[in-house]
Amino acid sequence: MQRRRWIGVLRTPLGLTATALVVAVLLLAVLGPVIWSGRANAVDTGNILAGPSAEHWTGTDNLGRDIFYRVLVAGRLSVELALAATAIAIAVGLLLGTAPFLLGRRLGRLVTGAVNVAVAFPGLLLALFFAVIFGVGATGAVLAIGLAGAPVFARLTQTLVAGLAARDFIAAARIAGVGRIRILFRHVLPNIAEPLVVNATLGAGGALLAFAGLSFLGLGVQPPAYDWGRLLYDGIGAIYVNPAAALAPGAAVLLAGLAFNLFGETVAKGLGVTRLGARRGAIPRPVPEARAAQDEPVPDVVLDVRDLSVSFPGPAGEIRPVRGVSFAVRRGEALGVVGESGSGKSLTALAVSRLIDAPGQVDAERVEFLGTDLRGPDTRARQRLLGTSLAMVFQDPMTSFNPTQRIGGQLAEVARHHQGLGRRAALARAADRLRAVRIPAAERRIRQYPHEFSGGMRQRAMIGLGLMSTPALIVADEPTTALDVTVQRQILELLDAIRQADDVALVLISHDVTVVREVCDRVLVMYAGRIVEDLPAHELTSGARHPYTRALVAAVPDLDTDLDQPLAVIPGRPVAPAEFPPGCAFAARCPLADERCRAEDPPLSTDGAGRRVACWHAGETIAIESSVDELVEAP
CATH class of the missing domain: 1.10.3720.10 (MetI-like)
Known part of the structure; x- marks a missing residue:
């Protein structure tokens, strides 16, 4: 062509x-x-300064x-x-x-x-x-x-x-x-x-x-x-x-x-190249989380994050889109992170992976990956740890690969850089990893460019890139957004199979509550840059205690949804990171909100079963259930 x-x-x-x-x-x-x-x-010398002629055309x-x-x-x-x-x-x-x-x-x-x-x-x-x-x-x-x-x-x-x-x-x-x-x-x-x-x-x-x-x-x-x-x-x-x-x-x-x-x-x-020629308010810090149970040693922890914040400079001061996020992921556990766009899900993942560049700033009480502190300047040992034990699967597989490099060369780079393999051995490893993620004719595929792969195959290859070493944690940021339903199911099944086969921890970021409920063991619900609820995935539908979590679940259509009626939505809009109000950030959209909600930001409290929720009305189960219809309204 x-x-x-x-x-x-x-x-x-x-x-x-x-x-x-x-x-x-x-x-x-x-x-x-x-x-x-x-x-x-x-x-x-006989023709000095001569004019044009048959012998001298221009003189x-x-x-x-x-x-x-x-x-x-x-x-x-x-x-x-x-x-x-x-x-x-x-x-x-x-x-x-x-x-x-x-x-x-x-x-x-x-x-x-x-x-x-x-x-x-x-x-x-x-x-x-x-x-x-x-x-x-x-x-x-x-x-x-x-x-x-x-x-x-x-x-x-x-x-x-x-x-x-x-x-x-x-x-x-x-x-x-x-x-x-x-x-x-x-x-x-x-x-x-x-x-x-x-x-x-x-x-x-x-x-x-x-x-x-x-x-x-x-x-x-x-x-x-x-x-x-x-x-x-x-x-x-x-x-x-x-x-x-x-x-x-x-x-x-x-x-x-x-x-x-x-x-x-x-x-x-x-x-094919073309010639190139609102008032900002103060950002309230979240109330420190009551986490006595979180401070206890957790066995077999892969990632431990405490009080993580991400900030950027703004015209009227600091903007903090991630505020006081704390969680831990155990080996073999699948942790889902859900929330509307702008809630801080992807920024949290990027901060943990050390991909927030200046002028962004990451602050945390603790960010430990496999027992290694990820705060502070990069070292060769830390780079090797992240390169071999942390796999990142991005949302758009087309932008996840270098379009000018063959797939095999890009996968082999990890093995050559961190494992010391030669070119031939690294390419053989790349072909093996493509077979592991169910890509047929792997020996031929490693010689192809990203544009020669379909969307689902590119996403599989991206997962294969993360498996070139032996990752302990896979962070998947909206890995199925650009894929059709059938391919989406295959990718999710592949991630789950890898997790169970190799005891790999999985952090799955998604807008789709249904996907997270089916794949994950535990779910973090984020709103306005902080965690508002942490609960087991099987309780997401019936056991959620925060009004925002219930609204997210109620807004997902199912087989019982009346097709003659408009789809349900959560009223209002998410709060902009530069305009966080005092008190609970969800108060303006919540029918249960009172004066205390608008004045005091509720802490993320932990109950005896390890569930966490940040809501002054979390215990009002009956009131919340009767308010779901009001909370989720038709447009």
Whole structure:
């Protein structure tokens, strides 16, 4: 398909014209000095400053040398210097553009600020500035034009890298403990290569014109060497006597620059790339949870989280979308996390996996994974632990894989990085893991790209990626959202089978209460960034004590739902993270709320059976049951 696209593009008038011009310019640069160097340098004192004639098509210069042949020969130096300047612009631009990704937020902001200042200046002014610094001559001009073109290339690179850094496959590589430099070269640069190639091709044409301009001003190539700009400078002196002396090198610069720019447009079409050109209130901290039972040692705990909070800076102060979350997951246990969008489910998972980047801040009394404290700076041992024992299954399988890398190579990276396997052994392990997640013809599939997999197969492969090592915990963030019902069931059955076979703990984040009830042993219900109820999954339908949990369950249609009536919804909207009210965040949507609910935030209290609930009316079972119809109303 890609080959057909290129053939189709090259057959268009633009493609044919651009390709012919570029080939002609390159052939002239290679063959010109070889064929016409002797005639271009031959001095004829009898024909000094002669006009156009049959013998000299564009006349001669002040030594009687043929200007036409000198233009042909000057093509090599002009193209070489333009390409050298373009290479410098690309190299420096890549260094500056990827610096924020490699150096982190603080140093990266300094680099970004410097690039923004440089981009604000016209390129020609920057080139003249650097030309004065580096001095007159070809070397100084190459450096000047290269550095003058670097800021634009750096800005483009920064934009592309920033957009890619938020993709799931980058997060997966970070969880696996892959270093930033390796991520940059293996995952980032291949995915931004196409627009960079297009802009580099276009930049070569601009560099050619800029170099001719510097030579014309006397700051570039110096005699006895000559390029098109130098010939244009010499021809201007005799323009009233012999206009062709200036028109010939000028036409060469124009055609060569046009060739590179048209070819850049052709490359863009061939690659399918487009040229880039409320009042905030204070955030109340949740009331500390009464967790005497939680402080007792829990046997066989895989993940232990206490008082976890995630915050981000806002226009009017700190915004805390996750507030005081505490839970523990035992080996082999399936823990479900449910709640409406914006309740903090995914942010909690990302915080536990150490995927919250600056300016986000994660605070916790305790975050222990397999007995290792995950707070504090990264270490090699911690990266290895997360890369081998924690598997993250993201919501969108298409963004979970690097589209430029084969599936087998991406799975094998974990085994090569953490287990020290060779390439062949790692690929064999990858094929084995694909078979383990029920993907047929695994040996053939490992050589395919992500777009060659269906949605369900990509999600299976993502699970297989997590199984490349021996994970103790699988965090599945909405793993079936983009899949149809049949494939959804297969993925859930696969996760459950892996959990039971290998005694792996599972944290399943979902909007679907029914899915969580069927797959999980225990359920955490989150609202407004905190846990409002923690109960066994089999009690979700009949034993829920929080009004919000009951509303979620009642809003799910079943076989007894009257199809002639509108579907039930929870009235009102979830509270925005920057606008948490005092008291219970659910009070504005709850018919049981009273003045105490609106003034005091209820703590997450634990009963004798280990169930937890944060509600002042949790004990009012009869009142809650009679209020469900009021709580869940039709739109």
